[in-house]
Amino acid sequence: MAKQLDYKTIREIFRRFHEAEPEPKGELEHVNAYTLVVAVALSAQATDAGVNKATRALFEIADTPEKMLALGEEGVIEHIKTIGLYRNKAKNVIKLSRILVERYDGVVPNSRAALESLPGVGRKTANVVLNMWWRYPAQAVDTHIFRLGNRSGIASGKDVVAVERAIEDNVPADYQLHAHHWMILHGRYTCVARKPKCPSCLIRDLCQFEDKTL
Structure with a gap:
């Protein structure tokens, strides 16, 4: 578990996520x-x-x-x-x-x-x-978010509820709505479980993960 990042660093991380994908979307198809x-x-x-x-x-x-x-x-x-x-x-x-x-x-x-x-x-x-659906800033923590939160220091916690609370407490309010989508997509496609794609990671210089891949 990485050391919890400070507010200024977390704001910069989410500024980059927002710049790369202003309106991240969930990938599950639905009609209502x-x-x-x-x-x-x-x-x-x-x-x-x-x-x-x-x-x-x-x-x-x-x-x-x-x-x-x-x-x-x-x-x-x-x-x-x-x-x-x-x-x-x-x-x-x-x-x-x-x-x-x-x-x-x-x-x-x-x-x-x-x-x-x-x-x-x-x-x-x-x-x-x-x-x-209701655009409430709720943080749904899955395995990708749990891994990313603890590796990076964005949201450190021993269980999913602790990580959920850490996101709510540490991610700036103006990024809360899309926080879990940015994190799940980053965890699913970049900060993957076995061989994270650190060289192409847009937050690699801010991430606390000690075993970065070359």
């Missing part, structure tokens, strides 16, 4: 708040590309909880069986769809607590939905 919830829930232990490939046809016929319930669990399985843990995920999709219909009139709630009460939806999923 409901399909975003489903896509993010399906993305656990799976790649965004793999989820997108599976959900394109699914969301064409089931883009509301009512339509998903009509499709049924077996119908969902047929569409998502290329995704890991697909049987359990199909059960959760049907369960959360039923709860949305019965408790929320088919509308996705914009409360973290309400989102986290849905089957298959944890804190990370709730934060992604709050950020991407």
Whole structure:
């Protein structure tokens, strides 16, 4: 775990991220708040590309909880069986769809607590939905962000909640909205797990990682 960077350095890091990509976007395909919830829930232990490939046809016929319930669990399985843990995920999709219909009139709630009460939806999923759909500055910490935060010193923490808090506490307010997207994309494509691409990294001179690649 790297030493936590100071405010001035973190501001410069995010200034560079912003300059390189002013409006970073999440890579999960969706058409509304409901399909975003489903896509993010399906993305656990799976790649965004793999989820997108599976959900394109699914969301064409089931883009509301009512339509998903009509499709049924077996119908969902047929569409998502290329995704890991697909049987359990199909059960959760049907369960959360039923709860949305019965408790929320088919509308996705914009409360973290309400989102986290849905089957298959944890804190990370709730934060992604709050950020991407309602543009709330929520920080969804996945393995990429956890790795980057601790390697670089942007957000040091022993667990994902600690890293989430560190982002909230240390990233300047004007960069909070897109912070997790900049970090996830940097962690996914540059600060990769095994051989980080330090020579092409735009924050390599500010990063605290001691084992930089040549």
